[in-house]
Amino acid sequence: MVQVGQFALALAFVVTAYSIAASLVGIRLKNDKLIASGKHAAVATFVCVSLAIASLGYLFVSSDFSVAYVAGHSNRDLPVYFKIASIWGGQEGSLLFWGWLLTLYSALVVAQNWRKHTSMMPYVTAVLMGTSLFFTAMHLFVANPFHLSGVALADGSQNLFTPRDGTGLNPLLQDWLMVIHPPMLYLGFVGFVVPFAFAMAALLTRQLGDTWIRITRRWTMIAWFFLGTGVMLGGNWAYHELGWGGFWAWDPVENASLMPWLIGTAFLHSVMVQEKKGMLKVWNIVLVTLAYTMSLVGTWLTRSGIVNSVHAFAASPIGGYFLAFILVGLASALYLLYDRLPYLKSENEMESVVSRESSFLFNNLILLASCFAVFWGTMFPVISESMPTWMGGGERVTVNAPYFNKVNVPIAIFLMFLTGVGPLLAWRKASTNSLKRNFLIPSLVGAGVGVVLLFWPGIRPWPLGSGEFYAWVAIMMSTFVAGTIFREFYKGARARAYGTGENFVAAVVNLTLRNTRRYGGYIIHFGFVLLFVGWSGQAFKVDMAGIEAGIGDTFALRQYVFRVDDLTVADTPNYTAERASVSVFENGKKVAIMHPEHRNYKASQQPTTEVSLRSTAKEDLYLVFQGPTPDGSKAILQLYLNPLVAWVWIGGVVLGLGTLIAMLPNKQGVPEKRRRAVKSDEVKEVEAVS
Amino acid sequence: MKRRQIKFVIGSLVIVVSLAFLAFTGFQDNKAYYQNVSELYATKDKAFGRNLRVEGDVVAGSIQRAAKQTKFVISHTDAKTNETHTLPVTYVGSDPLPDTFRDYAQAVVEGSYHQDGVFVAKSMTAKCASKYEKEKAAGITLPPVTEN
Numbered sequence: 104m105v106q107v108g109q110f111a112l113a114l115a116f117v118v119t120a121y122s123i124a125a126s127l128v129g130i131r132l133k134n135d136k137l138i139a140s141g142k143h144a145a146v147a148t149f150v151c152v153s154l155a156i157a158s159l160g161y162l163f164v165s166s167d168f169s170v171a172y173v174a175g176h177s178n179r180d181l182p183v184y185f186k187i188a189s190i191w192g193g194q195e196g197s198l199l200f201w202g203w204l205l206t207l208y209s210a211l212v213v214a215q216n217w218r219k220h221t222s223m224m225p226y227v228t229a230v231l232m233g234t235s236l237f238f239t240a241m242h243l244f245v246a247n248p249f250h251l252s253g254v255a256l257a258d259g260s261q262n263l264f265t266p267r268d269g270t271g272l273n274p275l276l277q278d279w280l281m282v283i284h285p286p287m288l289y290l291g292f293v294g295f296v297v298p299f300a301f302a303m304a305a306l307l308t309r310q311l312g313d314t315w316i317r318i319t320r321r322w323t324m325i326a327w328f329f330l331g332t333g334v335m336l337g338g339n340w341a342y343h344e345l346g347w348g349g350f351w352a353w354d355p356v357e358n359a360s361l362m363p364w365l366i367g368t369a370f371l372h373s374v375m376v377q378e379k380k381g382m383l384k385v386w387n388i389v390l391v392t393l394a395y396t397m398s399l400v401g402t403w404l405t406r407s408g409i410v411n412s413v414h415a416f417a418a419s420p421i422g423g424y425f426l427a428f429i430l431v432g433l434a435s436a437l438y439l440l441y442d443r444l445p446y447l448k449s450e451n452e453m454e455s456v457v458s459r460e461s462s463f464l465f466n467n468l469i470l471l472a473s474c475f476a477v478f479w480g481t482m483f484p485v486i487s488e489s490m491p492t493w494m495g496g497g498e499r500v501t502v503n504a505p506y507f508n509k510v511n512v513p514i515a516i517f518l519m520f521l522t523g524v525g526p527l528l529a530w531r532k533a534s535t536n537s538l539k540r541n542f543l544i545p546s547l548v549g550a551g552v553g554v555v556l557l558f559w560p561g562i563r564p565w566p567l568g569s570g571e572f573y574a575w576v577a578i579m580m581s582t583f584v585a586g587t588i589f590r591e592f593y594k595g596a597r598a599r600a601y602g603t604g605e606n607f608v609a610a611v612v613n614l615t616l617r618n619t620r621r622y623g624g625y626i627i628h629f630g631f632v633l634l635f636v637g638w639s640g641q642a643f644k645v646d647m648a649g650i651e652a653g654i655g656d657t658f659a660l661r662q663y664v665f666r667v668d669d670l671t672v673a674d675t676p677n678y679t680a681e682r683a684s685v686s687v688f689e690n691g692k693k694v695a696i697m698h699p700e701h702r703n704y705k706a707s708q709q710p711t712t713e714v715s716l717r718s719t720a721k722e723d724l725y726l727v728f729q730g731p732t733p734d735g736s737k738a739i740l741q742l743y744l745n746p747l748v749a750w751v752w753i754g755g756v757v758l759g760l761g762t763l764i765a766m767l768p769n770k771q772g773v774p775e776k777r778r779r780a781v782k783s784d785e786v787k788e789v790e791a792v793s
Numbered sequence: 794m795k796r797r798q799i800k801f802v803i804g805s806l807v808i809v810v811s812l813a814f815l816a817f818t819g820f821q822d823n824k825a826y827y828q829n830v831s832e833l834y835a836t837k838d839k840a841f842g843r844n845l846r847v848e849g850d851v852v853a854g855s856i857q858r859a860a861k862q863t864k865f866v867i868s869h870t871d872a873k874t875n876e877t878h879t880l881p882v883t884y885v886g887s888d889p890l891p892d893t894f895r896d897y898a899q900a901v902v903e904g905s906y907h908q909d910g911v912f913v914a915k916s917m918t919a920k921c922a923s924k925y926e927k928e929k930a931a932g933i934t935l936p937p938v939t940e941n
Contacts, residue, residue, distance in 0.1 A: 275892065347888050456800050468805055472812050479816070484827055499827040501846055502820055503903075509819030510812060517808075648887045649861050711892040729889045733858065741889050 105170060108158030108249045115151035115206075116239040118144050122232045126225040138225045142213050145228050148235060149210035152203045159196060159248055163189050169265040172196055172248045178269040178706035180676040181277075188282040189272050194406060195248035197285065198421075201402060202238035204286075204293040209235060212297055212322075220314060226304035234296050237428050245421055271706025274678070280340040284333060288360055291330025292398040295363055297322040298370075299395035302388050303436060306443045311384065319391060320374050321766070326394075327367040328762045334360050335755035346712045346727045348646065348743035350751065353507040355410045358481045359401035362474050366394040369470040372463050379530060380460060381450030385440065386467070388447070392436045397474070399429045410484055455532035462525035469514050469521075476510040512573050516580055519635060522628050523584035526621075527591070545586030553579040562643075570642035577639045581632045588625045588632070595622075616770040623765025630758030633750045640722075640747025647744075653737040660744055663724065664688040668696070670731075670738055678704045680713075683728050683738050687717065699728035699740065722746045825903060830869035830878045833906065840906045847903075847912060849880060851919070853896040863890060867900055882912045894919040 125141030163186045168174040176189045191200040209231040217224055253263040298319040305315035337360065338350035351357060370390040376383045404410055407422030453461060480502045490496020527541045556562045556575060564575035592611055600610040615622040650658050657666045669684040680702045687695040700713035717724040725743040732739055825844040833840055833847050849867030856865040868879040882902050884890065894900060902914035
C-alpha cells in the first residue's frame with residue numbers, strides 16, 4: 104500500500120504539471136484537443152490524489168506502523184472512525200487532505216463549467232492546477248506521509264523498524280467534532296482557490312463582465328459557508344473539550360481561519376455593489392486575491408510552526424516553500440490586475456454618505472481593518488524579531504487576547520450597526536423620511552431593552568470600555584438589528600398575504616423562497632444577532648477555581664448548590680478515567696447530575712479532562728475535574744457559570760441555514776431573466792475572442 | 794475633489810484613526826516579550842518588570858501540584874553552547890492547568906520575573922512533546938526491531 108500511495112503521488116505530480124502545460128500551450132496554439140487533454144488531466148489528478156489518500160486511509164485502518172505517519176498518529180486500540188480521522192490528525196496527512204480537496208474542487212469546477220465558459224476555462228484549469236502542483240510537490244518531496252518508520256543514524260542512513268504499537272492520536276483530537284471540524288475548515292480554505300482562479304481567468308481573457316463575478320460569488324458563498332461552519336465547530340470543540348470555559352482565545356490558528364472569513368464576508372457584500380452599480384471592480388479582484396492569499400497564509404501559519412500556538416505542529420521545513428509560493432502568487436495577481444486596470448473602469452460614483460453603497464463601503468473598510476489588526480497581532484512575533492535592533496526589533500514580542508478584543512469588539516459593534524442599517528438604505532441616496540419610517544421603531548425598541556437591562560438583571564455598564572459596557576451596547580444593537588429584520592419580514596409577508604390570500608406563515612415562507620438572496624441574507628444577519636447576544640454573555644462569566652471536594656461535600660454558586668455524590672475509577676481499552684458524580688440543586692430543587700471526568704490515555708500517556716456541561720438558554724454550568732488531590736481522597740474541581748453561551752451555537756446554526764437558503768435558486772420568475780444575462784455574456788465572450 | 798467625496802474621506806479617516814488608536818493602546822498594554830529561558834537570562838536586569846512569555850521544557854519530576862498554586866521548573870538547552878538554564882516557576886493563574894502540562898512538555902508561561910529568581914506565571918500553555926522526542930530527550934536507546 105505504501106508503494107501504491109507513493110506511486111499515486113508521483114503520478115499526480117506529473118499529471119498536474121501536464122495539465123498546466125497542456126492548458127497553456129493549448130491556448131497559445133488555439134489547439135482544442137490539447138486544451139481538452141489538459142482538462143482531462145485535471146480530472147485525472149483528482150483520481151491520483153484520491154488513490155493516495157485512500158492508501159493512507161487503508162494503512163491507518165490496518166494499523167500498519169511501518170509507516171512513520173501512521174505510527175505517530177494512531178494506535179491499535181483506537182476506534183476505527185478516529186483511525187480514519189487521523190488521516191488529517193498531523194502535518195503530512197492534513198496537507199495531503201488539503202491537496203485532495205483542491206483536486207476534488209478542481210474536478211467539480213472543470214466538469215460543471217466546461218461547456219458554459221469555453222474561453223475562460225483553460226485559464227481556470229491552469230490556475231487551479233498551479234496551486235495543486237505546489238501541493239503535490241509538497242506531498243512528494245517535503246512532507247511525504249508515506250515515509251517509513253525508523254531512526255536516522257549518525258552517518259545519515261536510516262535504521263528502519265516497525266514499532267509494536269503507534270503512539271496514538273492526540274487525546275484532545277479524540278472527539279466527534281474532530282472528525283468533522285477539519286474537513287469543514289479545509290473545504291472552506293480550499294474553496295477560496297476557485298474564486299481566485301475565475302478572477303485570474305477573467306483578467307487573463309479580459310472578460311470582466313458579469314460572468315466571472317456571478318460564478319465567483321457563488322463559489323465564495325460555498326467557501327464562506329464551510330469556513331464559517333468550520334470555525335463554529337472549532338469554537339464548540341474548544342468549549343467542550345479544552346476545559347478553560349471559553350470558545351475563542353485569539354490563538355494564531357483560530358486567527359488563521361478568521362482572516363479569510365473576514366475577507367470573504369467583505370467580498371460577499373462589495374460584490375453586490377458591482378452587480379447593481381458597476382462599481383468597486385478593482386476592489387473586488389483585490390478581495391478575491393486576498394481571500395486566496397489569506398487561506399494559504401492560514402495553512403502556512405498552522406503547518407509551519409512559525410508562530411507559537413497550541414495547535415501548531417513542530418517547526419518544519421515547509422514554511423519557506425509556502426511563503427515563497429504565497430508571495431509569487433500575490434505578486435503575479437497584483438501585476439496582472441495592474442496591467443488590466445483599463446478594463447475595470449467604474450460605471451458610477453458614490454453620491455451620498457447615507458446610501459446602500461456607502462454602507463457597503465464602510466462595511467468593507469472595517470472588515471479589512473479587523474483582518475489587518477488580527478494579522479498584525481498574529482504575525483507580530485515574527486515581524487518584531489526580524490526588524491533591526493535600532494528600530495527596537497530583534498526581540499520577539501507577542502500580544503494577547505485583550506489586544507484583539509480591544510480592536511475587534513468596537514468593530515463588531517459597528518458592524519452590527521451597519522447590519523441593521525445597510526440593507527434598508529436606498530441605493531444612491533436615502534431620504535430622511537425613509538430613515539424615520541424604517542428605523543424609528545427598531546431604535547426605540549433597542550433603547551428600551553437597554554434601559555430595562557439596567558434594572559433587570561441589573562447590568563452596570565461602566566466604566567466606559569469595560570466588558571460590561573460593550574456587552575450592554577451589543578445587546579441593544581442586536582435588539583435594534585433584530586427589529587429591522589422582523590420588520591422586513593413582516594412588511595413583505597403582509598403585502599404578499601394581502602395580494603395572494605395566503606396565510607401569514609405561508610407568505611413568510613414563499614416570500615423567502617422567491618427572493619432567497621435577500622431573505623436568506625436577513626436570516627444570516629439574524630444568526631449574527633443571536634451569536635452576538637451569546638457572545639455578550641461572556642462579560643458576565645463567573646469562575647470558581649480550585650474547589651477541593653470529597654464524597655458528600657457541597658459547594659455553592661449563586662442559586663446553585665453542588666453535591667459530590669461519588670468518585671469512581673473506570674478502565675477502557677483506550678484510557679483510564681476518574682469520574683465524579685455531582686448533583687446540582689437550583690433553589691433547593693435537584694435539576695441535574697453532572698459527570699466530569701479526568702482521563703489518562705494509554706497509548707499517548709496523556710491526561711485530559713472531559714468537561715461536564717449543563718446548558719440552558721439562560722446559562723451554562725461548566726464543571727471541570729482537574730484531577731485528584733495529592734492524597735487521592737478528594738477531587739479538585741473548577742466551575743464556570745457562563746451566561747447565554749447556548750445562543751452562540753444557536754446563532755451559528757441559524758447562520759448556516761440562512762447561508763443555505765441564500766444559495767438556493769429563486770422560486771419562479773427570476774431564472775428566465777438570468778438565462779438571458781448569461782446569453783448576453785456569452786455573446787461578449789465570442790466577440791472578445793474574435 | 795468634490796464635496797461629497799470629502800465626506801467619504803473624512804468618514805473613513807475617523808474610523809481608521811480611532812481603530813488605529815485602539816490598536817496602539819491595546820498593543821502597548823498587552824504586549825509581552827517572548828523568550829526561551831536562556832534568552833531571559835541574557836537580558837539581565839531588563840527582565841524585571843517586563844511582561845514576559847517564557848518557553849522551556851518542563852523538568853521531569855519538578856511538578857508540585859496544589860489547588861491554589863503549582864510549582865515546577867522549566868529548562869532550555871542552548872543549541873550552540875550546549876549550556877542548560879533552568880527557571881523555577883510558580884503558577885498562580887485562575888485557569889486550570891492544561892492537560893498537556895506534564896513532564897517533558899514544552900511549556901510557555903506568561904507573567905513576570907521577580908528579584909528572587911522565581912517566575913510568577915498568571916497563565917500558561919503547554920504542548921506535548923511527541924513520545925519519540927521525549928525518549929530522545931531522556932536519552933532512552935532505540936527500541937528493538939520487531940520481526941515484521
